[in-house]
Amino acid sequence: xVYILGLNGSPRTYGNTYKLLKIALKASEKTGAETxxxxxxxxxxxxxxxxxxxxxLSCRYPCxxxxxxxAIYDKILKADGVIFATPIYWYAPSAIIKRVIDRLTAxxxxxxxxxxxxxxxxxxxxxxxxxxxGEIQLISLMYxxxxxxxxxxxxxxxxxxxxxxxxxxDEETLLEAANVGRSxxxxxxxxxxFKNIWFDVKLKEWIPKVKxxxxxxxxxxxxxxxRERIQVITKLMRE
Amino acid sequence: xVYILGLNGSPRTYGNTYKLLKIALKASEKTGAETxxxxxxxxxxxxxxxxxxxxxLSCRYPCxxxxxxxAIYDKILKADGVIFATPIYWYAPSAIIKRVIDRLTAxxxxxxxxxxxxxxxxxxxxxxxxxxxGEIQLISLMYxxxxxxxxxxxxxxxxxxxxxxxxxxDEETLLEAANVGRSxxxxxxxxxxFKNIWFDVKLKEWIPKVKxxxxxxxxxxxxxxxRERIQVITKLMRE
Amino acid sequence: xVYILGLNGSPRTYGNTYKLLKIALKASEKTGAETxxxxxxxxxxxxxxxxxxxxxLSCRYPCxxxxxxxAIYDKILKADGVIFATPIYWYAPSAIIKRVIDRLTAxxxxxxxxxxxxxxxxxxxxxxxxxxxGEIQLISLMYxxxxxxxxxxxxxxxxxxxxxxxxxxDEETLLEAANVGRSxxxxxxxxxxFKNIWFDVKLKEWIPKVKxxxxxxxxxxxxxxxRERIQVITKLMRE
Amino acid sequence: xVYILGLNGSPRTYGNTYKLLKIALKASEKTGAETxxxxxxxxxxxxxxxxxxxxxLSCRYPCxxxxxxxAIYDKILKADGVIFATPIYWYAPSAIIKRVIDRLTAxxxxxxxxxxxxxxxxxxxxxxxxxxxGEIQLISLMYxxxxxxxxxxxxxxxxxxxxxxxxxxDEETLLEAANVGRSxxxxxxxxxxFKNIWFDVKLKEWIPKVKxxxxxxxxxxxxxxxRERIQVITKLMRE
Numbered sequence: 035x036v037y038i039l040g041l042n043g044s045p046r047t048y049g050n051t052y053k054l055l056k057i058a059l060k061a062s063e064k065t066g067a068e069t070x071x072x073x074x075x076x077x078x079x080x081x082x083x084x085x086x087x088x089x090x091l092s093c094r095y096p097c098x099x100x101x102x103x104x105a106i107y108d109k110i111l112k113a114d115g116v117i118f119a120t121p122i123y124w125y126a127p128s129a130i131i132k133r134v135i136d137r138l139t140a141x142x143x144x145x146x147x148x149x150x151x152x153x154x155x156x157x158x159x160x161x162x163x164x165x166x167x168g169e170i171q172l173i174s175l176m177y178x179x180x181x182x183x184x185x186x187x188x189x190x191x192x193x194x195x196x197x198x199x200x201x202x203x204d205e206e207t208l209l210e211a212a213n214v215g216r217s218x219x220x221x222x223x224x225x226x227x228f229k230n231i232w233f234d235v236k237l238k239e240w241i242p243k244v245k246x247x248x249x250x251x252x253x254x255x256x257x258x259x260x261r262e263r264i265q266v267i268t269k270l271m272r273e
Numbered sequence: 274x275v276y277i278l279g280l281n282g283s284p285r286t287y288g289n290t291y292k293l294l295k296i297a298l299k300a301s302e303k304t305g306a307e308t309x310x311x312x313x314x315x316x317x318x319x320x321x322x323x324x325x326x327x328x329x330l331s332c333r334y335p336c337x338x339x340x341x342x343x344a345i346y347d348k349i350l351k352a353d354g355v356i357f358a359t360p361i362y363w364y365a366p367s368a369i370i371k372r373v374i375d376r377l378t379a380x381x382x383x384x385x386x387x388x389x390x391x392x393x394x395x396x397x398x399x400x401x402x403x404x405x406x407g408e409i410q411l412i413s414l415m416y417x418x419x420x421x422x423x424x425x426x427x428x429x430x431x432x433x434x435x436x437x438x439x440x441x442x443d444e445e446t447l448l449e450a451a452n453v454g455r456s457x458x459x460x461x462x463x464x465x466x467f468k469n470i471w472f473d474v475k476l477k478e479w480i481p482k483v484k485x486x487x488x489x490x491x492x493x494x495x496x497x498x499x500r501e502r503i504q505v506i507t508k509l510m511r512e
Numbered sequence: 513x514v515y516i517l518g519l520n521g522s523p524r525t526y527g528n529t530y531k532l533l534k535i536a537l538k539a540s541e542k543t544g545a546e547t548x549x550x551x552x553x554x555x556x557x558x559x560x561x562x563x564x565x566x567x568x569l570s571c572r573y574p575c576x577x578x579x580x581x582x583a584i585y586d587k588i589l590k591a592d593g594v595i596f597a598t599p600i601y602w603y604a605p606s607a608i609i610k611r612v613i614d615r616l617t618a619x620x621x622x623x624x625x626x627x628x629x630x631x632x633x634x635x636x637x638x639x640x641x642x643x644x645x646g647e648i649q650l651i652s653l654m655y656x657x658x659x660x661x662x663x664x665x666x667x668x669x670x671x672x673x674x675x676x677x678x679x680x681x682d683e684e685t686l687l688e689a690a691n692v693g694r695s696x697x698x699x700x701x702x703x704x705x706f707k708n709i710w711f712d713v714k715l716k717e718w719i720p721k722v723k724x725x726x727x728x729x730x731x732x733x734x735x736x737x738x739r740e741r742i743q744v745i746t747k748l749m750r751e
Numbered sequence: 752x753v754y755i756l757g758l759n760g761s762p763r764t765y766g767n768t769y770k771l772l773k774i775a776l777k778a779s780e781k782t783g784a785e786t787x788x789x790x791x792x793x794x795x796x797x798x799x800x801x802x803x804x805x806x807x808l809s810c811r812y813p814c815x816x817x818x819x820x821x822a823i824y825d826k827i828l829k830a831d832g833v834i835f836a837t838p839i840y841w842y843a844p845s846a847i848i849k850r851v852i853d854r855l856t857a858x859x860x861x862x863x864x865x866x867x868x869x870x871x872x873x874x875x876x877x878x879x880x881x882x883x884x885g886e887i888q889l890i891s892l893m894y895x896x897x898x899x900x901x902x903x904x905x906x907x908x909x910x911x912x913x914x915x916x917x918x919x920x921d922e923e924t925l926l927e928a929a930n931v932g933r934s935x936x937x938x939x940x941x942x943x944x945f946k947n948i949w950f951d952v953k954l955k956e957w958i959p960k961v962k963x964x965x966x967x968x969x970x971x972x973x974x975x976x977x978r979e980r981i982q983v984i985t986k987l988m989r990e
Contacts, residue, residue: 044562045559045560045561045562046498046502046562046565046566047494047495047497047498048491048492048494048495048498048499049562049565052491052494053487053491056487056490056491057480057483057487060483060486060487061476061479064479075559081523081553081606081607081608082523082601082606082607083523083980083983083984084522084523084524084527084599084601084606085980085984086643087524087527087599087643087676088524088977088980088981088984089981089984089985092984092985098983098984098986121562121565123560123562123610123613123614123617124613124614124617124657124660125653125656125657125887125891126604126610126613126653126657128559128560128562128614129559129560129607129610129611129614130559132601132604132607132610133607135601135602135604136601136602136606136607139601139602154428154429155428165564165565167884167886167887167911167913168656168887169884169887170417170842170884170885170886170887170888171653171656171887171888171891173417174413174414174416174417174842174888175413175603175604175649175653177413177416177417177420177426178409178412178413178416178603178646178649179602179603179604181416181426181428181429181430181431182429182431182602184428184429185428186425186426186427186428186460187416187420187425187426188425188471189393189394189420189423189424189425189471189472190393190420190421190423190471190472191420192420192421194884196884198565202484202487202488205477205480208480208484209474209476209477209480212476212479212480213471213472213473213476216473216476217471217472220467220469220471221425224463224464224467225463228459228463230459232427232428232429232452232456232459233428233429233452233456234452234455235448237300237448237451237452237455238444238448240300240303240451241296241444241447241448241451244296244299245441245447247299248292248295248296248299248441249441251295252287252291252292252295253287255286255287255291256286256287258286259285259286259287260287260805263284263285263800263802263805264805264806266800266815267800267802267805267806267809267815268806268809269815283801284798284799284800284801285801285804285805288801288804314798320762320792320845320846320847321762321840321845321846322741322744322745322762322792323761323762323763323766323838323840323845324741324745325882326763326766326838326882326915327738327741327742327745327763328742328745328746331745331746337744337745337747360801360804362799362801362849362852362853362856363852363853363856363896363899364648364652364892364895364896365843365849365852365892365896367798367799367801367853368798368799368846368849368850368853369798371840371843371846371849372846374840374841374843375840375841375845375846378840378841404803404804406645406647406648406672406674407648408645408648409603409645409646409647409648409649410648410649410652410892410895413603413649414842414843414888414892417842417885417888418841418842418843421841433645435645437804499566502561502563502566503566503567505561505563505576506561506563506566506567506570506576507567507570508576524976524980525972525973525975525976526969526970526972526973526976526977530969530972531965531969534965534968534969535958535961535965538961538964538965539954539957542957632906632907633906648895651895652891652892652894652895653891655891655894655895655898655904656887656890656891656894659894659904659906659907659908659909660907660909662906662907663906664903664904664905664906664938665894665898665903665904666903666949667871667872667898667901667902667903667949667950668871668898668899668901668949668950669898670898670899680962680965680966683955683958686958686962687952687954687955687958690954690957690958691949691950691951691954694951694954695949695950698945698947698949699903702941702942702945703941706937706941708937710905710906710907710930710934710937711906711907711930711934712930712933713926715778715926715929715930715933716922716926718778718781718929719774719922719925719926719929722774722777723919723925725777726770726773726774726777726919727919729773730765730769730770730773731765733764733765733769734764734765736764737764737765738765741763
């Protein structure tokens with residue numbers, strides 16, 4: 035059975051962010067997952083202090099900062115999928131979600147310590163809720179961030195709402211939130227038994243073998259079009 | 274066997290964008306894929322004319338515009354994974370990649386015609402190459418776009434290079450590009466036999482069943498914390 | 513004389529973020545400004561609790577949260593220009609900069625209370641420093657955010673550095689940081705005596721006067737091209 | 752008198768993008784500007800071919816590509832302000848706006864030829880119109896791009912609409928669009944007589960003078976906090 039963790043980054047446990055996260059997790063359960071919802075505002079999560087710039091290998095699990103992030107780390111390590119639900123504060127996640135993200139570096143940076151990001155292969159979903167706009171700016175940032183850490187983004191991995199009304203009356207958005215929960219769970223189940231690694235450092239040894247082949251193609255292409263391009267390009271130059 | 278399509282959005286078939294794409298596709302082959310590399314600058318791809326705003330159901334495959342996009346559509350429909358390789362032009366993909374993206378709406382919009390985005394469940398990778406900066410701005414935009422269309426973003430799905438040197442001398446970047454090809458292929462193989470759909474419209478019927486349950490939780494939470502919050506919030510109000 | 517405030521969002525007061533901010537402020541002084549540098553990590557700045565979603569008019573100056581943000585608010589209110597210097601943590605500002613941004617809503621939301629955002633017409637600059645990438649993602653988010661609040665973005669308003677080396681050895685980047693300080697100051701001086709408001713609510717009364725004129729143009733344009741477009745668009749439709 | 756150019760990047764000259772642009776330009780006129788509206792879809796604007804990667808100084812005005820961009824270049828050179836109006840196609844400007852942006856490199860790159868970006872000090876505004884979302888993603892990208900080229904972003908420089916209705920019925924959005932026209936014009940007038948340059952290369956000579964001073968501060972700060980930080984950071988290290 036897969037375990038899907040929902041992180042609520044809204045201070046309001048009765049608002050639209052919470053509602054959509056709840057719907058998503060219910061859909062995860064329906065799709066065969068065990069789930070848990072955490073209200074981050076109930077946790078003391080301190081700012082990352084950027085250790086790795088002073089000492090690259092010092093950023094690792096467990097993080098040197100002693101606070102409630104310890105509990106969150108352990109839940110994330112256990113999770114097959116994580117749904118980040120956040121209000122849209124100035125086109126970005128709330129600062130508490132941001133602190134969780136920054137502190138996740140301690141898991142991601144394990145790549146330099148035991149060869150593998152500790153969140154590699156986990157599945158991510160996003161729920162973003164605001165009063166007016168900025169949802170895609172937020173979602174795109176989260177996708178780029180989480181994917182760089184090793185998370186999988188399954189199809190239609192996000193749901194958003196950007197109006198002041200009660201989202202419970204918006205069937206279309208509820209359907210999308212439910213599908214975030216479903217898609218994250220389906221993907222988590224699909225990769226559950228995948229025993230391979232995703233980022234393979236050993237490809238380094240293989241690269242030299244293809245390098246010369248690629249260089250040959252480049253040389254041919256260059257000969258074919260470079261002369262013509264340079265004629266066009268330099269047409270108006272006057273040194 | 275999976276088929277991975279590489280789209281080169283650079284006008285230069287001898288530059289770093291092309292090189293990284295070639296390395297990625299070689300790694301795809303090594304991981305068990307058949308591959309093809311298309312130089313988009315050799316194709317006549319016209320601007321999207323935004324039909325769907327006039328008539329939502331008019332945007333569909335085949336697109337009303339007659340040009341070489343027809344060949345690209347067919348290759349994308351056949352593909353299990355697509356690697357978009359693009360130069361970074363002002364922090365965004367080249368305009369020819371942008372036209373391909375805009376025109377893909379004809380496949381995505383099939384959701385309103387036969388109930389399913391025709392790119393749902395395909396796997397995407399990104400290669401972004403520039404002289405200085407903007408790679409994450411570009412990658413995050415592509416992730417949000419492609420995922421909204423239904424693409425899967427597998428772990429570590431992008432590779433970038435933002436220097437003027439020859440990328441063939443940068444082992445770290447070559448390793449990352451190779452892993453884009455590998456990760457896209459591994460994921461494409463993993464979902465090849467997945468017979469389910471990803472976005473399930475039928476969840477709409479299930480939503481009313483959980484709605485009351487969610488509303489109950491919201492009511493409880495609201496009662497618990499709303500009074501206290503409102504006291505804090507209105508403390509300084511003076512109407 | 514103009515007053516330019518530099519906010520350091522890095523925990524490291526000896527790192528590249530601090531260095532570039534210092535250079536920028538020195539250039540501000542050279543351009544005729546009084547300056548001040550604040551290390552935000554020395555201040556206790558709490559999370560925004562999203563009052564305005566519960567009660568739109570409750571978000572105002574002074575903010576209901578009692579902490580060191582009070583001092584920051586007052587410095588920002590006094591400032592003609594603000595330079596936000598931040599490390600790049602996962603393609604975004606550090607969480608303490610994020611909290612400052614979120615809390616600035618109390619000044620921006622004054623638009624609904626006394627008709628004007630209290631940061632309108634102030635000038636913003638950005639310094640972003642990281643080890644690898646994400647600078648444009650960060651800068652673009654900051655520009656959109658600050659401009660929506662009413663800040664002016666003067667030419668070349670940002671400087672970034674994305675390498676592990678000592679930025680003091682990179683003359684090009686130091687020049688750019690100095691120009692951020694200079695550009696912010698020049699603009700602050702230029703608008704210092706601008707007695708007009710920027711966002712004019714009274715234009716609302718003027719709009720009906722041009723509306724019919726615009727509608728007339730639209731009607732003409734529509735008649736001219738709509739018929740032709742619809743023919744193209746519906747060509748392949750099959751309902 | 753200032754001249755404000757409106758570029759319409761929508762294929763539909765009867766849609767919401769065009770309407771908001773028209774309203775903005777009317778407000779520019781009311782604020783004292785001469786204006787012109789260009790429908791880009793009526794121009795043949797070809798893809799940038801990335802000359803500068805082959806030969807940095809080859810990218811200059813006039814661009815080597817022969818097409819209708821010549822007319823657009825000349826209008827932009829003449830303009831004190833430019834309002835870019837675009838439909839939101841997948842969270843980004845339409846591909847024709849993108850081609851204009853990419854081709855503007857020929858003006859911006861003049862910095863390496865005659866020491867100054869030829870768009871430095873011009874004022875930019877943005878209008879973004881879509882059916883659902885992505886407006887901030889688009890606006891933030893445009894701000895970062897245009898500001899890097901040297902454009903000024905005046906307060907509240909963008910207006911957006913993300914619904915399927917007729918924007919002419921939405922008074923709030925019309926007010927915002929009008930204010931884009933007004934703000935761009937006010938700023939254009941303010942900088943019209945500014946005879947200074949914005950980016951000052953000569954600051955390079957001044958930098959060595961402050962460098963030692965900055966280094967001294969860094970050294971002090973480092974001594975003050977580095978020891979303590981390193982103790983915390985290395986607490987759990989085990990090599």
